[in-house]
Amino acid sequence: MFIPTTQKVVLIDGKSDDYDVIKYQDFAVPSIGSTDVLVKNKYAGVNFIEAYFRKGYYPCELPYVLGREASGEVVQVGSEVKDFKIGDKVAYLGGSTFAQYTKKSTENHIMNLGQSCPDEDLKLYGSSLVQCLTAISFIDEAYKVMEGDYILVYAASGGVGSILCQLISQRKAHVIAVASSAEKLAMAKENGAEFLINYAEDDILEKVMQYTNGKGVHAAFDSIGKDTFETDLAALRRKGTLVSFGNASGMVPPFAINKLSPKNLKLLRPQVYGYLGTRSEWDHYCSIFKHFVQSKSLKVDISGIYPLSEYAEVAKLLERRQTTGKVTLEIPQ
Secondary structure: OOOOOEEEEEEEOOOOOOOOOEEEEEEEOOOOOOOEEEEEEEEEEOOOHHHHHHHOOOOOOOOEEOOOEEEEEEEEEOOOOOOOOOOOEEEEEOOOOOEOEEEEEOOOOEEEEEOOOOHHHHHHHHHHHHHHHHHHHHHHHHOOOOOOOEEEEOOOOEHHHHHHHHHHHHOOOEEEEEEOOHHHHHHHHHOOOOEEEEOOOOOHHHHHHHHOOOOOEEEEEEOOOHHHHHHHHHHEEEEEEEEEOOOOOOOOOOOOHHHHOOOOOEEEOOOHHHHOOOHHHHHHHHHHHHHHHHHOOOOOOEEEEEEHHHHHHHHHHHHOOOOOEEEEEEOOO
16 A cells, blocks of 8 residues: 655644644654554544644643544554555544554554445544543542433534533433533533533533532533633532643642632643553443444434534634534545
8 A cells, every 4th residue: 555755744842822833734754663553543622732732831842733533544564563554544542643654553542444335424433532431430430420310411412522421411410511602502502411500601610509509519621721720619519520631721820729628629730542451441431332332322412523624723613612422534535
């Protein structure tokens, strides 16, 4: 199979809050090692984490090819690879996925979908691996959601939020959804949210206390960060848990840890990779995800598919909260 020496990628060549450091340009196709495969990407999901690298929240060497998840076809196999062959369709987590070709280790975070995987499934897996595995693992390990719990979910119509609403409601817990518009809250309700808060109009804390009879929530899943941190601490009940996993409004500033003491609160800052560190953990959560896909008991809202070349415009929409569900890039073939 012919492998070119250069490819089209989306990268950043600097750190900035603005978008002028995002480039769509030619870049070298990577060489693989003995335990790697080369994946010709077809779909790559867009996540907020790309903005964190661009803004300098997370370290990276420049130029840095963006992207954290994708799906596609194996076109080259390392000499020691046993479980993958040329022609296999795969979905995976890893860096540099906003590219026509990505080098991926077969030792972690790659799922073999077989050679006959239909394009619609390839699109779904490539679009939602990060969000779905995040939500599935967080409701078991960051905070074990139980029947009857009251759970606060921010960005409830977004990628992770829409999945959390479904999974939490399936456990017969009460979802309190927070979003910025009536349209987004309607989507959250369709996904199982029982109580709705429009943060553009409502006082979040006041509404939480109204919905929980003054007791507060058992847990909050917060991808917003700085702007909602103090509200979260106030909205939690005694022995509540704050799962802070995003920085959409900026990073939470340093704070005195004794803020947690009056109500014996727990605070976590998890990332999905921390729950997928072993092969058995990866296989466990991927099997749950596959079950949801095959049984159609989980709805993944792919709200837009854009060419790879338009990522900068997609980033603006995402960061201005003008999207719902999941936005995906289609990679030129």
